[in-house]
Amino acid sequence: MTDANQQMVEQYRNNFLREVEDNVEEGGWVKMCMQCGVCSGSCPLGPHWDHPPQELFMMIRAGKRDEVLQSSSMWMCTSCYNCIVRCPRELPITHIMHGLAHYAKRLGIAPKNQPTHKFAQLFWNNLTKTGRVNELKLGLALYFMNGISEGIKTSLKMKDVGLGMMMTKRLSPMELIGGHKCKDTSGLQAILKKAEELEAARIPVAGK
Amino acid sequence: MSDEIKVGAYICKGCGLGDRLDCGQLATIAEREGKANLVREHDFLCNAEGVAMIQNDIDNEGVNKVMIAACSRRSKNDAFNFDNVAISRGNLREGVIWTRPDTDEARETTQEMAADYVRMGCQEIKYMALPHANEEAASNNNLLIAGGGIAGMTAAIEAAAAGYPVTIVEKSGQLGGGAAFEYKRIPESAPYAELEDNGVAGMVAKIEGDSKITVHLNSTITKTSGAPGRFSADISTESGSTSTGNFGAIIMASGARNYDANQLPELGYGKTPDVVDQTGLEKLAVEANGGPIKRPSDGKVVENVVFVQCAGQRSTQEGHLPYCSGHCCLTSIKQAMYFKDQNPEVDTNIIYTDLRTPGAGGEDFYRSGQQKGITFTKGTVSEVTAGSNGPEVKFNDLILDQEVNESADLVVLATGQIPNSGVDVDAPEPEEGAPEVSVDSILNLTYRQGKDLPHLKYGFNDSHFICFPYETRRTGIYSAGPVRRPMDMAQAKEDATGAALKAIQALENAKLGRAAHPRSGDLSFPNFRKEGCTQCKRCTVECPFGAIDEDEERYPQFNEARCRRCGTCMGACPVRVISFDNYSVETVGQQLKNVDMPDEFDEKPRILVLACENDAYPALDMAAQNGNHYSPYARVIPVRCLGSVNTIWVTDALNSGYDGIVLMGCQKGENYQCHFVKGSEIAHTRMSKIDDTLESLSLEKERVATYEVAITDIERAPQLINDMAETVEKVGMSPFKF
Structure with missing residues (x-):
């Protein structure tokens, strides 16, 4: 096409x-x-x-x-x-x-640089990896969305909130390594792949 | 019954009247001052016992004139309805106790108010006679319909179905009017989504098969004379032969013609055959007959069509129509469907500024158009040019705020309708040397006031859009269809059905010598004392309904059946020779002269209020019902129409010592609310000249005020009376109290 x-x-x-x-x-x-x-x-x-x-x-x-x-x-x-x-x-x-x-x-x-568009992509990437939203990683990805210096600045600004959440067990630092996931990640990936195929068959995608 | 007058006065004590008023005193006044032959009080006059008491007096005591002092004349009409006696009403409830506070200090003035209304009622009844039916009454069941289009055919079919013989006079050689040339029509039944056959053939077949309907094709009406119940019309054929018929009532359904699109060169009409008006597109659609529509220039199948709405209409530009023709948006949707139904791939773009889809199914039809993929673009078209591949439309998209050049295979201009309403009888005389414009009359009436029905504006027949749409200003002649206001087929059918029923009502009323709308059933009609007439012609000029002609000796000739009983002639007559049996210069004049007029130093002024019985008087009644009080010095007399107010009443009132006079009529002008169309306007003109009278009496001109009052003015109407009371306080009492 x-x-x-x-x-x-x-x-x-x-x-x-x-x-x-x-x-x-x-x-x-x-x-x-x-x-x-x-x-x-x-x-x-x-x-x-x-x-x-x-x-x-x-x-x-x-x-x-x-x-x-x-x-x-x-x-x-x-x-x-x-x-x-x-x-x-x-x-x-x-x-x-x-x-x-x-x-x-x-x-x-x-x-490309529309923030909602960017965040939506981050969310999707985060979610589809394990089948569960990794809030720590998603939050950090959002902070660093527009570069390292802005990311560090935002992280420092938000550190008290983060520590507070950790203290009340709303956030676990262990999430940084691996994190929790759904029971059958490969099964989830297969489902997503199939869905993508179905959609591609229905709606043509530019350049593919 | 003997000719002897016997007045029975009845004073009701119900609804709190007995508690608030000294009814014994009122009875004494009725007897001593009102000279009533028989006076009775009753605790509950409108109940069966009270009514039976009055009926008994009529049957056994010879009472032939009944004065009822109770509630407003607008209440309890069913109870106080006695045959063969004249009835007057003193308004003690709405007019007195409900307009006054129930306090000790108000008691005295409230009682004086009531006493005056009893005096006035007794005087009115003395001068009232029982109206007898119009001797001119004529019986004719035939209906004449001018025009054989959708409206005319519908009126004929409906009237014939009701059992009345109908004659249709159609100028062209076939029935159906403009609709006969339409490929399909806008749907008239739910779900209002798909186009319907134009239905003309079915209607024509129905008419041809109906023995009650006679059709004259290629004919016009060359003369119409008479009145409801006895119209006579000459029907002439193109070849010149004339036949005369007699008719009970007439329906004018002469329809509309197309605006001449040649006046729109800026929209490309005439520059390329691929720019057509809506009628032009109907022709193309009929030719295509369900196949692909081809453009006129080279026969190419149309793949892209643009509709330009409001072409030459809703515009103040000279030569354009200032009004909306009402059907064109729906028609363009319909015509876009001609293309979409045949081939959904055809691009159809309707460029509009305000999309108006009136009627029950309008919105559904619009939706159906959208479902079918018609593009609706809000924009204004500035120019259509003949491009190399087809017309090019230049427009401003009002949503996207951009100038666009769109090329199309075919452009359709939605031009408007112009009513075929004949001669404008109110048009000013053309100036000397001005080019003569000859207009064919539709009805060729022999009336003194002109050949056709008066127009309201833009050439449409004068009728009240909301309150009485089919009533024209010529009694017994009804207009229907686009001659009355712009409309489409479905609306014309509804209109024609309504007009047919009104026409039937008119001829039935004419049989009994009764008035038609708005005083439906009224038997009174103008009596004329010829000996006193000075032939000033004011009555013949001012009659809003053209009811009065002139005889050979130049005296007014009243056509009672054409009369609406408004009394404008009576108000106009400077020598007061016109009256009605139950409404005359005397019935009102004697009322106002017979109120008790306190001394100048009593500080009790008197304000006369003459209120139109259609709007102002009900407004005052409703004000009272809502507890809105007004000055106890006011004395209100209802009049049939402010147009019936004779200036003698004002002069008499001033001479009798009234301190202020308030006249209340309906809204006048273009958006008039007057039931008699011109009555209020005429009264306002008349009263603008009352200043001379005031000056000759050395009175301040603030003492007479004329207002337009609506039926909803339940706060304003009492306020106007109070304003006059304040004015009187400011300018002082009248010196004419003797």
Whole structure:
């Protein structure tokens, strides 16, 4: 398959909308948006988005493929579900936001330095390794996400909290070596591999 | 029954009247001052026993005029409903005890108020006669319908189904109007998702198979005269032959025509055949007949179509329509479905500024359009040009805030509807030298006030959208369909059904000599004393319903069946020769002259309130029910319409020593609430000239105030009375108290 980015997307044609419908979770709902703007007005982080949900839906209909998929907007969603509750057309907006983010990620065109994007990857890596979240490692990985010096600074700042948690047995330093895991790690890896295969068969991935 | 007048006055003591008022004193007043022949008090007048008491007096004591001093005339109408006697009501409950506080200091003024209402009731009844049915009553069951489109056909089918013979006059050579040329129609039944056949053929078959319906094609109405129950119409064919028919009522369903898209060169119309209006697209769809729609220029199958909403409408630009035509958003969705249903791969983009999908199924239909993949873009189109591969649409996307150039195979302009409402009878005389515009009249009425139904604005027939949508300003003639306001087929059908039933009601009322809306069932009608008439023509000009023509001797000629009984003619007449049996210059004039007028130094002013019985009077009643009090010096007299207020009442009141006069009518102007359309407006004009009268009496002009009051003004209406009381306190008492 050719690079999806190179595909000719015509404006205000249904091409990109169809692509979204086929590949994005709950993408079939995008066409039902009536542009009332209630979602954008209800979003607690709305002012910080480049394109609030209503605008993203119109961009999809206008065929702005790159701008939508490379946008950091849907990564801003905190899943508060305010928009879903309030949408008069009952669009599952939160799910569509995550669906769009996921699709962009699979295509490899999600914004690289978007913090939510980065943390999501850290979380996934951490979780899939043992089948259990290793909180100590996840926390440290988060501190050092943006480089060593910032990592040390943050670690020092948070040390009292960490020690406190250790004292009350909420955190074990032993987690640094190995850590707890689920009963059958290789079984879990097999499940994940299969799931990935199934998804790849369903949704084409850029460059593969 | 003998001609002798015998007045029975009945004073109720129920609802707290007996506790708050000295009813014995009121009875004495009715007897001594009111000169009632028979006076009775009752503890609970509206109960079976009280009503039986009155009925007994009517049957056995010869009482033929009944004055009931109890609650408002708007209450207990069922109980106080006696045949063959005139009835007047003194409003002691809402008008007195409920508008006053129950305190010792208020007791005296409250009693004075009640006493005056008893005096007024006795005077009113003395001058009231029992109305007798209109002698002009005529019986004719035939309905005439102008226009054979969806509205006209629906009205015909509905009226025929109700058993009334119908005649349709259609200008063109076939029934169906514009709808006959539509490929499919917007769905009219749940789930409002899929297009339906236009249904015209079925309606035509129904009409052709109905022996009660006569159709005149290629015909127009060249003359209409008469009144409800006895209309006469000349129906002329294109070839020139004319036949005359008699009808009981008329429905005008002359529909609408398309806005001329040639006036929109900026949107590419006329520059390329690939820019069409909605009618043009219907033609293409009919030609395609379910196959792929091809564009007119080269026959290429359309793969991409753009719909431009509000083309030449909802715009203040000259030559554009200022209003929304109501159906075009739905129609564009429908037309986009022509493409999507045939091939879902066709791109359809509807560019709108406000998507409006009225009607029960509108929103569902919009959703269905979205489900089918129609793109809806909020934007404004600035230009359509003829590109090399097809028209190019330049628009501003209002959500994404960007200028876009989109190329399409076909562009459809959603232009609006213009009503076929005939001659504008209120249009000012054209200026000298101005180009003459000839407009074909639809009805060619022989009425003094013009050939067609008066317009409200933009050429649409005048009717009250919410309260009485089908009533026009010509009694017995009803308008339905897009001639009344812009609408689609489903709405036109609903409209036509309503108008048909109203027309039937009108002709049935005409048979009995009764008024139609809004004083439905009223038997009174204007009596005219010809000897006194000065031929000033004010009544013929001011009648909001064109009921009064002129005879050969130039006297007004009343067409009682056309009359709505508002009394505007009575208010207009400077020599006061027009009256109704139960409502006249005297019935009101004697009431206001017979209140007890305290001495100038008594510090008890008197304020006359003339309140419209449709809105202002109920508002005051409701104010009382809500415990909103007002000045005890006010004396309220209901009037049929503020338009019926004759300036003599104001002059008489000032001469009798009233200190202030408040007139309350309905909202006037474009968004009028007046039941008689123009009554309130005319009254306001009339009263604006009352200053001269005040000046000649050396009185302050603040003493007379005219207001527009709505039925919901239950706080404002009493406040207006109190304001006048304050004004009187400021300018002082009237010196005319004798």
